Amino acid sequence: xxxxxxxxxxxAVLIALAFAPLYLGAYPLTLLGRVLALSIAAVxxxxxxxxxxxxxxxxxxxxxxxxxxxxxxxKLVATPKGELPDFMLYNGVEALPWFWAPFASAPFALxxxxxxxxxxxxxxxxxxxxxxxxxxxxxxxxxALLLAFVTWLNGSQGLTSGTNGxxxxxxxxxxxxxxxxxxNGLYWVTLLFVALALxxxxxxxxxxxxxxxxxxxxxxxxTRFLGFNPAAFKIAAFMLGxxxxxxxxxxxxxxxxxxxxxxxxxxxxxxxxVWVALGGRASLIGxxxxxxLGQLxxxxxxxxxPDAWLYVMGSLFVLVVLxxxxxxxxxxxxxxxxxxxxxxxPSPLTRExxxxx
Numbered sequence: 001x002x003x004x005x006x007x008x009x010x011x012a013v014l015i016a017l018a019f020a021p022l023y024l025g026a027y028p029l030t031l032l033g034r035v036l037a038l039s040i041a042a043v044x045x046x047x048x049x050x051x052x053x054x055x056x057x058x059x060x061x062x063x064x065x066x067x068x069x070x071x072x073x074x075k076l077v078a079t080p081k082g083e084l085p086d087f088m089l090y091n092g093v094e095a096l097p098w099f100w101a102p103f104a105s106a107p108f109a110l111x112x113x114x115x116x117x118x119x120x121x122x123x124x125x126x127x128x129x130x131x132x133x134x135x136x137x138x139x140x141x142x143x144a145l146l147l148a149f150v151t152w153l154n155g156s157q158g159l160t161s162g163t164n165g166x167x168x169x170x171x172x173x174x175x176x177x178x179x180x181x182x183x184n185g186l187y188w189v190t191l192l193f194v195a196l197a198l199x200x201x202x203x204x205x206x207x208x209x210x211x212x213x214x215x216x217x218x219x220x221x222x223t224r225f226l227g228f229n230p231a232a233f234k235i236a237a238f239m240l241g242x243x244x245x246x247x248x249x250x251x252x253x254x255x256x257x258x259x260x261x262x263x264x265x266x267x268x269x270x271x272x273x274v275w276v277a278l279g280g281r282a283s284l285i286g287x288x289x290x291x292x293l294g295q296l297x298x299x300x301x302x303x304x305x306p307d308a309w310l311y312v313m314g315s316l317f318v319l320v321v322l323x324x325x326x327x328x329x330x331x332x333x334x335x336x337x338x339x340x341x342x343x344x345x346p347s348p349l350t351r352e353x354x355x356x357x
Contacts, residue, residue, distance in 0.1 A: 010285060017191055021184045030255065033187040035295040037251035040197045042276050042291035043284060044244030049273070050281035051205060052237040053217030057269050058124075058142030059245045061149050062117035064264035066246025067253040068153075068160070069116050072100060073109030074169040074253075086168070091158035106173060113250040114243050121242025122235055129231040129238075134220070143266055153261040165260025172254065190251050194288070197244060202284055204240075213237055274317045279327050286329025 017036075021029055041063055048054045079085050084096060103109045124145060128138060153160045160166070169177055176182065204210060215223045216230045223230055253259045272291070279290015294316075302309040320327060 014191075014195060018188070021187060026183065029187055030183060031296070031299060032292075033183070033190050034252060034255045035292045036187075036190050036194050037248055037255055038272075038295060039194055039248075039288040039291045040251070041245045041248035041272055042279075042287045043197050043201055044241035044248070045272050045276045046281055046284055046287035047201060047205070047213075047237055047244070048241035049276065050283070050287065051210065051213045051217065052234055054234060054238065055136075055139050055273070056142045056238070056241070057139045057266065057273065058144075058146035059241065059272055060264040060266070060269040061142070061146045062121055062242035062245035063249035063252075063268070064149065064153075064259070064261075065117040065120055065249070066113045067249030067259040067264070068166070069103070069109055069112040069246070070250040071166040071169070071253050071259045072103040073106060074172060075166050076100065076104045077172070078168060078170040085161075085166075087161040087164065087166075088158055093158045097159055113246055117246025117249075118239045118243040121245075122239040125235040125238035126231075129234045132231070143269070146264075146266060146269060150261045150265050161260075163261060165258050165263070167258035167260075169257055177254075177257070186254055190255070193247065193251060197247070198284055198288060201240075201244075205284075209233070209236070271313070274313060277320050277327055278316055280329025282326055283329035286327055289329075290327065 017032075020032060024032065041059060044062075045056070045059060048056050048059075075085050083089075084093060088096075103112070124142070128141060133141070154163050156162060171177060175185075205213070212223065212228055212233050215226075215228075216233055220230050249259070249264070252263075256263075271294075275291040275294035276287040277290075278294060279288070280286025294313075298309060298313070301312055
């Protein structure tokens with residue numbers, strides 16, 4: 001089977017990205033690694049919103065769970081054995097909290113990066129969808145849960161370092177995070193996870209699971225009447241979105257060297273939705289590319305005109321809603337689809353001649 005033009009283009013882009021450390025400087029490469037890590041969360045938004053039709057404004061909750069799960073391990077590794085992390089000492093904490101202790105183990109922390117966000121997403125989805133909560137109510141509930149999580153982080157200075165966040169990481173799995181070659185290695189690891197997330201999600205959505213999600217998005221009641229349980233499929237999609245957000249948060253924490261409540265607030269979750277909408281919420285590549293290009297543009301524009309950035313982002317979102325509801329990817333696909341010519345029915349005389357022959 002001959003590969004399509006879009007497949008060839010994606011492979012070419014991945015190859016170009018793989019060789020990026022050879023032609024990019026230190027700062028552009030670090031920035032590209034960060035936005036590639038964020039693109040994994042965009043893939044999760046595409047599954048939840050674009051395929052299942054669930055608009056979640058709380059993906060920052062699951063992103064933060066993944067980031068904090070890894071940050072807790074990195075902080076414990078950087079702390080001398082038998083001592084408490086520095087921010088706990090400053091706040092008068094006398095013993096390591098019980099939920100911190102297991103994160104001293106690297107396998108446990110790495111497992112929690114995926115399990116904790118997926119389990120939290122599954123619990124939230126089960127509570128909502130078993131009661132058939134849909135539409136704007138889902139957006140309100142997810143955003144409220146995110147606000148509650150951020151408020152708890154900010155107020156728990158002795159447990160989470162509050163608004164300062166967790167920082168000062170030194171090693172991960174025995175590798176010095178401040179070494180000269182760590183940036184390139186971390187970039188390639190991130191790119192590998194991006195490729196796995198895109199490829200694995202694409203294969204999953206081509207199965208009957210993906211088809212049923214589409215049916216639920218288009219007409220949930222009809223899907224239910226056909227004998228399927230929409231709640232179960234929506235919970236599974238929400239868990240996948242949470243898992244991908246958690247993985248994204250952990251990789252982003254490694255790149256940035258810190259995690260704080262300011263990084264996972266409502267602004268972050270809304271930005272995710274904006275970039276996915278711009279790229280195309282019905283397309284995996286469109287969602288990931290929309291976030292990458294949007295974040296790169298944000299870095300340039302916000303550096304040149306900090307006060308204008310929010311107006312630019314708002315204008316882009318309004319433009320997408322009014323002119324390109326399916327995003328850039330949807331616009332490209334619609335132009336590629338050429339309506340097949342409608343055959344002209346033969347005249348009676350032509351039919352008589354054909355029958356005679």
